[in-house]
Amino acid sequence: MNKNELKYIQSFAQKKHWTEESVYLIEGPKMLEEALGANCILKKIYATQDWLASNGPDQVEIEEVDALMLSRLSQLHTANQVLALVEKKPAQKVNYANRLSLVLDGIQDPGNLGTIIRTADWFGIDHIIVSEDTASVYNPKVIQSTMGSCFRVQVQVENMEQVFIENKLPVIGTLLSGNSIYETVIPLTGFLIIGNESKGIRTTIQSYITHPVAIPKFGAAESLNAAVATGIVLSKWKMQ
Amino acid sequence: MNKNELKYIQSFAQKKHWTEESVYLIEGPKMLEEALGANCILKKIYATQDWLASNGPDQVEIEEVDALMLSRLSQLHTANQVLALVEKKPAQKVNYANRLSLVLDGIQDPGNLGTIIRTADWFGIDHIIVSEDTASVYNPKVIQSTMGSCFRVQVQVENMEQVFIENKLPVIGTLLSGNSIYETVIPLTGFLIIGNESKGIRTTIQSYITHPVAIPKFGAAESLNAAVATGIVLSKWKMQ
Incomplete structure (x- = not known):
């Protein structure tokens, strides 16, 4: 292998390559198997x-x-x-009206993002909108922690406000003042916003929430991990 | 500060110090506040x-x-x-009969363990039994990721089989063949086993399960993250 190719592969550790390149890096037999199973195009x-x-x-x-x-x-x-370079799939136009899409508002931790994508995939959600300041889905740490769900769930950077304005659909968001998820019906379609790990959902976005919900607290922890909260809300959404 | 003291503090990066020392390391204003609020004894x-x-x-x-x-x-x-050395609390004898205790069977990832402790604390669970091969709660990575819940939830290494034999209580465990959590009543007291991230609950322990449960899958992810699964089962347990 020549030096340039080695350097190129190593460059996927760097943030700017996650957006600039048309491919991303995956590693390990399990990820390769999942990528091939999901008809991803492997470049090398x-x-x-x-x-x-x-x-x-x-x-x-x-x-x-x-x-x-x-x-x-x-x-x-x-x-x-094994490792491989996988071609990014072109963004597909989705019909927001007939699905629940997650909206991630500033999720910072790559492991959290990966786990949220995996959790979405478990509950049959195939579309996630992310704010520009959310971690990049093409960060190898995110990709690896999805355990293959990144090949099935489309993750797209969008202007959240614009999406809410253009699609007049229910917007569910977890807020401290929200209704207990156990005592409310969560709309089957629309958007579910998951807020930043420490700051929650930003104020400018809170005003778009039509269905404020809360996961009641029975103990003393100050907050729940963002991926855990996602799982709990999606579980209630499916079981009601 | 003398060199020995510096070395001593740095030594908390090492595994053997998590078990051998009578104190553990915490960092940051938030953790200090939580430790003081929970009446922990700070050594320095x-x-x-x-x-x-x-x-x-x-x-x-x-x-x-x-x-x-x-x-x-x-x-x-x-x-x-800020950082501080906190004295480990002596193990308290607990009455298993009047609570739900988590039992962690080989949770390897420090971040997962911390998030599980935090999730338990959210749902009012104050006692966790861990197998010997579970990550150490005194690993600074675990402590930090509990976000203070480590001061309220007692985590104790125990022989799981012995605990199940000595306490004839319901043992809940997630198994692929289990009953949907949505269609079963989860006992209010007893034990809830959370299995290893990739291997699940070990075979020798599975035989103690009296209430096998499963979180139904609606999509294609192979598995759920252990902390997310804990949150979903505990949420169902509380809301039924």
């Missing part, structure tokens, strides 16, 4: 002999690398057999 | 002038340090005004 695979012995998708450029080179290419603590 | 505080200007608990040894020294003492990416 870098794999050790181990992985290649039992895998070898057609029509993808594959380069065999040794363990040392793989660890140099990898962003993981322990490189795991 | 190291703080910058900033923090000391508006804080200064009585009867605690306090050492002023400059920003550079704080960053050398700190385990955080960005040191945050």
